[in-house]
Amino acid sequence: MSEISKAEVVKRPKRAISKKKKKKSPTGDMTIVEHIKEFRRRLLISLAGIIVGTIIAFVWYDYAIGSIPTLGNLLRDPYCSLPAEARYAFSDSDECRLLATGPFDPFMLRLKVAALAGLVIASPVWLSQLWGFITPGLMKNERRYTAIFVTIAVLLFVGGAVLAYFVVAYGLEFLLTIGGDTQAAALTGERYFNFLLALLMIFGVSFEVPLVISMLNVAGILTYDAIKDKRRMIIMILFVFAAFMTPGQDPFTMLVLAISLTILVELAIQFCRINDKRRAKKRPEWLDADDLSASPLDTSAGGEDAPSPVEMPEPVTPSPKPQASEDASISYKPGRIDFGDVL
Numbered sequence: 127m128s129e130i131s132k133a134e135v136v137k138r139p140k141r142a143i144s145k146k147k148k149k150k151s152p153t154g155d156m157t158i159v160e161h162i163k164e165f166r167r168r169l170l171i172s173l174a175g176i177i178v179g180t181i182i183a184f185v186w187y188d189y190a191i192g193s194i195p196t197l198g199n200l201l202r203d204p205y206c207s208l209p210a211e212a213r214y215a216f217s218d219s220d221e222c223r224l225l226a227t228g229p230f231d232p233f234m235l236r237l238k239v240a241a242l243a244g245l246v247i248a249s250p251v252w253l254s255q256l257w258g259f260i261t262p263g264l265m266k267n268e269r270r271y272t273a274i275f276v277t278i279a280v281l282l283f284v285g286g287a288v289l290a291y292f293v294v295a296y297g298l299e300f301l302l303t304i305g306g307d308t309q310a311a312a313l314t315g316e317r318y319f320n321f322l323l324a325l326l327m328i329f330g331v332s333f334e335v336p337l338v339i340s341m342l343n344v345a346g347i348l349t350y351d352a353i354k355d356k357r358r359m360i361i362m363i364l365f366v367f368a369a370f371m372t373p374g375q376d377p378f379t380m381l382v383l384a385i386s387l388t389i390l391v392e393l394a395i396q397f398c399r400i401n402d403k404r405r406a407k408k409r410p411e412w413l414d415a416d417d418l419s420a421s422p423l424d425t426s427a428g429g430e431d432a433p434s435p436v437e438m439p440e441p442v443t444p445s446p447k448p449q450a451s452e453d454a455s456i457s458y459k460p461g462r463i464d465f466g467d468v469l
Contacts, residue, residue, distance in 0.1 A: 168255040175251030180244030224315035286333030336394035350398040
């Protein structure tokens with residue numbers, strides 16, 4: 127054996143030792159271990175996105191980004207927009223500031239605000255990971271729903287938070303001026319930001335309710351017929367929800383949240399109606415029939431089971447019997463064999 131052939135023999139086992147990647151199941155089926163690994167991977171990606179968003183928000187809290195003001199000033203503006211007589215001034219200047227009662231309050235407050243703002247900034251990341259983990263069996267033609275779901279969810283959450291940001295000034299004015307001239311509000315940064323961030327989160331999460339209704343309808347769990355006659359009960363539940371969930375309990379904020387949710391839920395109900403009508407056109411009737419009952423016949427004009435005219439039958443004429451020739455006939459008498467006829 128030559129030296130070249132020996133080298134080839136030595137190299138062959140190394141080439142044979144190669145890990146083959148396990149092909150993913152086309153139906154999305156996974157074992158328990160694979161589900162745990164998938165959950166861990168998506169959780170780490172979500173946490174990484176939230177950490178990056180928190181770092182961005184922590185820097186943005188005290189530094190403006192271009193023409194965008196700092197995050198601290200944005201969150202403080204609703205309080206500073208109140209009348210000067212409704213706020214307690216700690217100095218002779220007209221500068222609007224919040225009160226800190228502990229040495230670590232400014233840092234902890236900045237970290238808390240940055241964490242919640244980072245959660246909002248990273249919402250496209252963790253929402254896409256959540257949707258991807260819940261629906262692992264989507265086909266290629268159905269994966270576009272992931273982008274649509276994440277986009278609508280982010281827009282609804284941001285829309286709810288923006289609405290709460292503009293509403294909070296009216297709620298604070300009602301709550302802080304109700305004492306008249308006998309009281310002046312001296313809010314600490316912790317109490318004010320807790321109130322503001324809670325209101326932003328409640329509005330943002332509440333605005334996801336119509337999306338949940340629409341996705342349940344797309345999945346075939348919730349139909350339009352099941353909710354079309356329950357509008358009064360749904361509106362009452364939304365008003366009760368707004369009354370209990372708003373942190374300030376002021377009537378203006380409760381009405382804005384309840385009316386906004388009522389409009390969005392009505393839009394979701396109309397989406398369910400249109401989607402069910404579209405689905406009914408594409409779905410044949412025999413799929414809804416019972417397994418033990420026969421499907422109805424399609425006897426309409428042009429249908430598969432429509433009756434067709436019967437043509438007149440042609441008359442049948444008997445054919446003449448053929449006459450057998452004398453030479454072809456062989457006489458046979460039982461009990462006697464005529465060898466002459468055979469030969």
